[in-house]
Amino acid sequence: MSYNYRSNVVNSEQMRRIEGAIFASGMPVAALMEKAALLTAQQLKKSYSLANFPKIGVIVGPGHNGGDALVIARELHLAGYQVSLFCPIAKLKDLTAQQANYVKHLGLIFQKTLESLEDCQLIIDGLFGFGLERTLSADIAELVDKINSWQKPVISIDIASGIHTDTGEVLGTAIKATHTFCLGLWKRAFFQDLALPYLGKVELIDIGISPLDLETILQDSPPILRVNPDLIRPYLPLPRPLLTHKYQQGHLLIICGSRRYAGGAILAGLGARGSGVGMLSIAVPAALKSLLISHLPEALIIDCPETATGAIAELPLELNNYHVLACGPGLTTENPAIIEQVLDSDKPIILDADALNILAQLGIEKLSSRQNKTILTPHWGEFKRLFPNLSGSQDRINITQEASQQSGAIVLLKGARTIIASPGGKMYLIPESSSALARGGSGDVLTGLIGGFLTQMPDNAPEATALAAYLHAQAGILAAKERTELGVDGVTLANYLFAALKDSIPPAPLDKGGADRRGDQN
Ligand SMILES: NC(=O)C1=CN([C@@H]2O[C@H](COP(=O)(O)OP(=O)(O)OC[C@H]3O[C@@H](n4cnc5c(N)ncnc54)[C@H](O)[C@@H]3O)[C@@H](O)[C@H]2O)[C@H](O)CC1
Numbered sequence: 001m002s003y004n005y006r007s008n009v010v011n012s013e014q015m016r017r018i019e020g021a022i023f024a025s026g027m028p029v030a031a032l033m034e035k036a037a038l039l040t041a042q043q044l045k046k047s048y049s050l051a052n053f054p055k056i057g058v059i060v061g062p063g064h065n066g067g068d069a070l071v072i073a074r075e076l077h078l079a080g081y082q083v084s085l086f087c088p089i090a091k092l093k094d095l096t097a098q099q100a101n102y103v104k105h106l107g108l109i110f111q112k113t114l115e116s117l118e119d120c121q122l123i124i125d126g127l128f129g130f131g132l133e134r135t136l137s138a139d140i141a142e143l144v145d146k147i148n149s150w151q152k153p154v155i156s157i158d159i160a161s162g163i164h165t166d167t168g169e170v171l172g173t174a175i176k177a178t179h180t181f182c183l184g185l186w187k188r189a190f191f192q193d194l195a196l197p198y199l200g201k202v203e204l205i206d207i208g209i210s211p212l213d214l215e216t217i218l219q220d221s222p223p224i225l226r227v228n229p230d231l232i233r234p235y236l237p238l239p240r241p242l243l244t245h246k247y248q249q250g251h252l253l254i255i256c257g258s259r260r261y262a263g264g265a266i267l268a269g270l271g272a273r274g275s276g277v278g279m280l281s282i283a284v285p286a287a288l289k290s291l292l293i294s295h296l297p298e299a300l301i302i303d304c305p306e307t308a309t310g311a312i313a314e315l316p317l318e319l320n321n322y323h324v325l326a327c328g329p330g331l332t333t334e335n336p337a338i339i340e341q342v343l344d345s346d347k348p349i350i351l352d353a354d355a356l357n358i359l360a361q362l363g364i365e366k367l368s369s370r371q372n373k374t375i376l377t378p379h380w381g382e383f384k385r386l387f388p389n390l391s392g393s394q395d396r397i398n399i400t401q402e403a404s405q406q407s408g409a410i411v412l413l414k415g416a417r418t419i420i421a422s423p424g425g426k427m428y429l430i431p432e433s434s435s436a437l438a439r440g441g442s443g444d445v446l447t448g449l450i451g452g453f454l455t456q457m458p459d460n461a462p463e464a465t466a467l468a469a470y471l472h473a474q475a476g477i478l479a480a481k482e483r484t485e486l487g488v489d490g491v492t493l494a495n496y497l498f499a500a501l502k503d504s505i506p507p508a509p510l511d512k513g514g515a516d517r518r519g520d521q522n
């Protein structure tokens with residue numbers, strides 16, 4: 001995907017090194033703090049008006065996170081807010097102590113007890129940022145729990161205090177922010193499921209870090225990128241060439257379904273439909289043929305011999321005649337031979353659901369002899385079966401990366417924040433989703449969608465996977481907005497894919513593709 005440095009997601013060590021490079025080149029530490037905090041204060045004033053939030057409490061920590069909080073406190077005071085401060089730690093870093101002196105000079109008061117802040121309408125949490133290095137002590141944890149018990153809006157500066165910046169783990173306890181302003185660059189914790197309940201609404205404060213400083217530090221590590229429309233737009237198979245025909249738009253084969261799980265096959269087909277793939281074939285047990293035709297009249301339905309219980313018994317097909325194979329939804333684990341046949345093909349494959357459960361039985365070493373790309377799309381349960389050695393860790397970014405290295409496959413770990421890792425080390429993180437997608441059938445739609453995009457962009461498999469995951473999440477968000485989180489079944493989700501494509505990845509203003517498409521219609 002095209003390089004957009006604001007999309008980079010960093011760990012605390014990288015952030016510290018980037019900061020170090022900026023300071024070493026002449027930027028004063030206090031100036032960067034001033035810039036970050038002023039920009040944050042501006043955003044705060046926009047979202048939390050003086051009229052509605054006249055009294056604000058600010059919790060000040062010992063490091064530069066506390067320093068940021070003091071600059072913000074100063075600005076809010078100067079803007080007319082009534083600001084109360086509370087600092088539970090006596091020893092402050094020098095710059096933070098200087099900021100504290102100045103706000104005292106302005107007449108702001110450090111309260112003796114946290115309780116003095118209880119009548120504030122809003123709390124700002126500047127206790128710890130990416131410098132948090134150990135579990136909160138009992139007295140600090142007690143303060144954090146007390147703030148949480150107030151059930152007030154809490155704005156965290158950089159990260160909710162108590163959350164580990166990289167793993168997203170809760171170090172004892174953590175502030176339950178309603179809104180977090182992440183400073184400079186996205187940190188890993190913002191994509192770790194564990195941390196999400198503590199971050200609230202998240203917003204990046206762009207403090208104008210130069211690509212120069214960023215590249216110096218990040219050049220040796222493969223990028224970890226937060227997916228956004230600008231990043232994926234160049235990969236969309238749009239506009240279509242004027243003279244294309246259906247086979248040039250790719251031929252996807254989905255191998256799926258059983259008498260027991262017929263719906264998964266339909267949903268995978270509907271997901272593929274959402275990609276606009278040129279040709280779609282679906283191999284199912286013979287008994288499902290007419291059902292599939294009735295739902296997907298555009299697809300070629302291949303009826304396979306079936307076992308006594310209604311699973312596919314064999315695939316009487318030359319698999320290498322297709323551009324991409326997607327396999328798994330609704331399959332059952334009855335017949336590992338099918339998966340062996342799919343693994344033996346020379347084509348890119350996507351394995352999901354029971355295909356993953358069979359692969360877990362066969363062992364991921366089976367993938368090492370593959371000549372072409374493999375994409376694995378496990379949810380947490382499937383992931384644990386595939387990679388039992390990694391399942392002890394809660395750091396989903398790290399273990400997805402590890403799983404990809406171990407298996408040589410692109411691994412997509414599903415979750416509230418879906419994570420995609422490629423064997424080269426490059427990662428894509430999906431920034432938002434909807435809990436409406438926590439529902440049987442959502443994953444089947446995703447498998448078909450990945451298959452459809454990969455068929456159209458086989459040279460960019462990680463990007464095809466990220467594009468599909470992003471669009472799938474956006475469709476869930478859009479559908480939930482209109483129908484509530486209870487109203488997004490798999491068929492509905494698939495029906496929202498086109499609206500999501502139009503809404504969430506609109507053509508860039510000067511996108512020649514957009515202009516061409518309008519021209520074609522006239
Ligand atoms: N990155 C940027 O562009 C900018 C970031 N800023 C802010 O600076 C903080 C990071 O500051 P730092 O001083 O390194 O760390 P913290 O403020 O997070 O706190 C470290 C401080 O706390 C002590 N400590 C660590 N863990 C504990 C604990 N469990 N209990 C008690 N004390 C603890 C540690 O010893 C340090 O003294 C970043 O998040 C941003 O908010 C800059 O302002 C400018 C731009």
Ligand SMILES: [K+]
Binds near residue numbers: 065125129
């Ligand atoms: K904080």
